[in-house]
Amino acid sequence: MLNFxxxxxxxxxxxxGKVADLARLVPPEARVLVLYGGASARKTGTLDxxxxxxxxxxxxxxxxxxxxxxYETLMRAVEQVRAEKIDFLLAVGGGSVIDGTKFVxxxxxxxxxxxxxxxxxxxxxxxxxxxxxxxxLPATGSEMNNGGVVTRKATQAKLSFSSPHCxxxxxxxxxxxxxxxxxxxxxxxxxxAFVHTMExxxxxxxxxxxxxxxxxxxxxxxxxxxxxxxxxxxxxDNRANxxxxxxxxxxxxxGAGVPQDWATHMIGHELTALYGIxxxxxxxxVLPSLMDSQREAKREKLLQYAxxxxxxxxxxxxxxxxxxxxxxxxxxxxxxxxxxxxGYGLGAEAxxxxxxxxxxxxxxxxxxxRAITPEVSHAILTAAL
Numbered sequence: 001m002l003n004f005x006x007x008x009x010x011x012x013x014x015x016x017g018k019v020a021d022l023a024r025l026v027p028p029e030a031r032v033l034v035l036y037g038g039a040s041a042r043k044t045g046t047l048d049x050x051x052x053x054x055x056x057x058x059x060x061x062x063x064x065x066x067x068x069x070x071y072e073t074l075m076r077a078v079e080q081v082r083a084e085k086i087d088f089l090l091a092v093g094g095g096s097v098i099d100g101t102k103f104v105x106x107x108x109x110x111x112x113x114x115x116x117x118x119x120x121x122x123x124x125x126x127x128x129x130x131x132x133x134x135x136x137l138p139a140t141g142s143e144m145n146n147g148g149v150v151t152r153k154a155t156q157a158k159l160s161f162s163s164p165h166c167x168x169x170x171x172x173x174x175x176x177x178x179x180x181x182x183x184x185x186x187x188x189x190x191x192x193a194f195v196h197t198m199e200x201x202x203x204x205x206x207x208x209x210x211x212x213x214x215x216x217x218x219x220x221x222x223x224x225x226x227x228x229x230x231x232x233x234x235x236x237d238n239r240a241n242x243x244x245x246x247x248x249x250x251x252x253x254x255g256a257g258v259p260q261d262w263a264t265h266m267i268g269h270e271l272t273a274l275y276g277i278x279x280x281x282x283x284x285x286v287l288p289s290l291m292d293s294q295r296e297a298k299r300e301k302l303l304q305y306a307x308x309x310x311x312x313x314x315x316x317x318x319x320x321x322x323x324x325x326x327x328x329x330x331x332x333x334x335x336x337x338x339x340x341x342x343g344y345g346l347g348a349e350a351x352x353x354x355x356x357x358x359x360x361x362x363x364x365x366x367x368x369x370r371a372i373t374p375e376v377s378h379a380i381l382t383a384a385l
Contacts, residue, residue: 001208001257008252010144011170014244016236018172019046019134022053022090025170026132030088031058033081035101037065037093041136044180050092050134060084065093068272068279069100071115071152074107081108081129089131091168094185095140095192098133099148102166105129118150122161133171137181138243139189139280141196141250143171151273157361158273173247175239186229186242187335188280193246194222194331195283199262200255202291202301203368208258215254216308221245223309223331230335263366264290267377270357277344284332284339289384291325293376297369341385351381 013021026032032054034047041047041063051059062077080086081104091101105128107114117125135143142148147162178186201215222245228238248254267290268282277285295302299317306312306324315323329339341350355378358364366372372380 001206001211002259004257006252006256007164008144008167010168010251012144012173012247013170014173014240016174016176018174019049019177020053021172022050022132022134023055025172026054026057026088026090028056031084031086032088032090033060033062033077033084033086034090034092035062035065035077035097035104036091037063037067037097040180041092044177046134046136046177047092050090054090060086065097065100067096068149068151068158069096069103071103071118071150072154074100074103074150075114077104078107078114087129089129091131091133092136094135094137095142098135098142098168099140099150101131101133102128102142102146102148102168103150103161105131106161106163106166115152118152118157118159118161120161121159122147122163122166125161125163125165128163128165131166131168133168134177135171135173135243136177137185137189138173138178138239138246139185139192141193141247143168143173144247144251149269156273156357158269159361160269171247173243175236175243176234178239178243179234183230183232184278184336187337188278189242189246190222190226190229190335191284191332191337192280193242193249194219195264195280195287196246196249197222197254198287199264200258200260202298202305203259203261204298205300205304206258211254211256211258212304214248216305218245218249218254219309226331226335259368261366261368263372263377266363266366267354267358267380270354270361270363271350274353274357275344275346275350281337281344284337285341285344285384286380288325288329288332288339289380290372291328292383293380294367294372295321295325297367297371339384341381347385348382351378351385354381
């Protein structure tokens with residue numbers, strides 16, 4: 001097992017009706033900015049519920065944070081924080097809103113050009129405005145980690161950052177808040193959590209037995225609950241398990257002491273930035289092809305994954321790896337997610353464009369062994385056509 005430090009200060013408040021707990025979680029004297037995405041937060045009643053729980057505090061709002069939050073929009077929120085002397089941020093939404101709120105928290109008191117936070121991947125963040133979250137879309141795990149991703153529209157750059165100053169103080173997870181989500185967003189959440197787990201699991205063995213079993217349990221849980229979570233009539237237990245599994249997939253625990261990949265995410269980010277494909281769907285495009293491309297480097301873990309997650313035990317090693325890759329692709333397809341670039345109307349020209357962006361953004365040595373060069377990324381995407 002690799003050396004590691006693990007600390008996660010975020011308090012999770014889980015269950016139906018827990019939004020009311022904001023009354024005790026947010027300091028009574030706080031000047032609060034509530035950040036959210038589109039009209040759904042208000043339409044579903046969640047925003048009214050939040051505002052009611054914050055009665056007695058000075059509260060203002062900032063709406064319009066996009067899926068894949070943009071620097072341009074978030075900087076308007078930063079200006080509002082500074083102008084109104086806000087001292088507490090509350091994100092109400094999914095991963096994009098929470099990611100965006102983390103950036104606002106870091107940028108509001110940042111000395112210098114806030115885009116440098118992204119260029120330095122958050123290493124230059126010295127402080128952040130305290131924040132909490134009310135999660136409405138289980139997917140990214142942002143509610144219990146210190147990272148985020150921001151896109152700059154002007155340059156089509158989508159960059160990640162993290163800082164120990166950017167953990168939410170608390171996150172409220174009420175599974176009933178997922179009941180109004182479209183089926184496509186639930187599918188995206190399942191796929192996103194699955195790939196988050198794979199990025200930390202499917203590398204090479206380091207005798208991290210607990211982390212492996214934990215990751216395999218999360219993957220099996222996602223496969224098991226997917227049909228029920230996608231059912232037309234919401235089921236509390238399925239949605240509760242999805243919400244908690246997605247949180248556990250990226251709160252740092254399964255990644256402690258193990259090598260991590262993240263090449264699928266880096267390549268996927270460029271597909272989203274260039275073509276607007278949902279983040280989770282880019283991951284479903286890239287991962288099966290990357291697994292095949294890296295089958296030799298990942299051989300031991302691929303065989304373990306085949307046996308423990310999919311119960312594939314017969315055939316040669318190559319056949320078992322092939323079967324595991326196909327089961328992975330089939331799982332994404334069963335969610336209604338297309339796993340080929342052609343399914344999104346993209347051809348070879350997109351491959352060249354994505355690789356050019358990877359090169360421009362310095363993504364020259366990706367993966368747990370730093371072996372995925374732009375040429376390898378090109379081959380991965382070509383195989384995904």
